[in-house]
Amino acid sequence: IVKTEQLYEGKAKKVFATNDPDLVIVDYKDDATAFNGEKKGTIVGKGAINNKMTNYMFKLLEKEGIPTHLVEEISDRETIVKKVEIVPLEVIVRNVAAGSFSKKLGIEEGTKLKQPTLEFSYKCDELGDPFINKYYALGLGLATEEEIEDITKYAFKVNEFMLGFFKNIGIDLIDFKIEFGRFHGKILLADEISPDTCRFWDSKTHEKLDKDRFRRDMGGVEEAYHEMIKRVMGE
Numbered sequence: 001i002v003k004t005e006q007l008y009e010g011k012a013k014k015v016f017a018t019n020d021p022d023l024v025i026v027d028y029k030d031d032a033t034a035f036n037g038e039k040k041g042t043i044v045g046k047g048a049i050n051n052k053m054t055n056y057m058f059k060l061l062e063k064e065g066i067p068t069h070l071v072e073e074i075s076d077r078e079t080i081v082k083k084v085e086i087v088p089l090e091v092i093v094r095n096v097a098a099g100s101f102s103k104k105l106g107i108e109e110g111t112k113l114k115q116p117t118l119e120f121s122y123k124c125d126e127l128g129d130p131f132i133n134k135y136y137a138l139g140l141g142l143a144t145e146e147e148i149e150d151i152t153k154y155a156f157k158v159n160e161f162m163l164g165f166f167k168n169i170g171i172d173l174i175d176f177k178i179e180f181g182r183f184h185g186k187i188l189l190a191d192e193i194s195p196d197t198c199r200f201w202d203s204k205t206h207e208k209l210d211k212d213r214f215r216r217d218m219g220g221v222e223e224a225y226h227e228m229i230k231r232v233m234g235e
């Protein structure tokens with residue numbers, strides 16, 4: 001597989017074409033943004049950590065029966081993935097109240113939910129990724145009924161698996177965001193699973209080990225990312 005022209009540059013990743021029309025290469029950056037790009041910074045080492053953690057989780061999730069876009073990690077920061085058409089939905093699953101959920105509903109951060117929740121945002125930078133429901137997604141033609149069904153089923157299955165996986169390494173999985181793509185008519189888990197896209201709290205100390213340290217200027221950002229990759233991969 002040969003890397004050719006850059007197709008896209010996002011906030012945290014670049015995507016390159018390859019000589020195979022079905023494959024692209026993602027290149028993870030150390031750039032960090034928050035609040036729809038208003039806050040910018042760098043988290044040294046983040047690109048490599050997010051690349052490794054995503055691939056590690058995607059491999060485990062494949063074994064659990066969740067199809068993903070992963071093909072092969074080719075360097076610290078680069079991975080070959082299937083060239084999907086991203087479904088423009090941010091799929092957020094929550095186990096514990098935090099972030100926008102706490103703010104919107106006036107529920108203290110850290111309040112355990114009676115059951116996991118699922119929500120959709122319409123992926124659109126200009127609009128600031130507005131909250132929508134399934135009927136909006138269908139009405140706007142963002143996905144079909146069958147696709148939404150698959151996405152919902154996979155999202156809860158990802159949560160179920162990850163809750164147990166992280167519990168085993170002393171981490172409470174508070175919430176996370178995932179994205180899906182279409183590949184030859186099938187829905188695949190795409191994008192990433194990393195401290196950029198999940199809330200990870202130490203089970204004992206409740207210390208935050210994720211991007212909230214950057215969003216909220218808490219310090220110890222790099223240390224938190226390193227701690228998470230160490231626990232996940234046992235290095």
Ligand code: C5P
Pocket residue numbers: 090092098099100101129175176177196197198199211
């Ligand atoms: O901000 P909010 O509470 O809605 O975030 C819920 C979860 O989704 C968090 O784990 C956050 O890291 C993730 N998220 C994300 N990208 C966004 C919005 C939220 O990864 N654009």
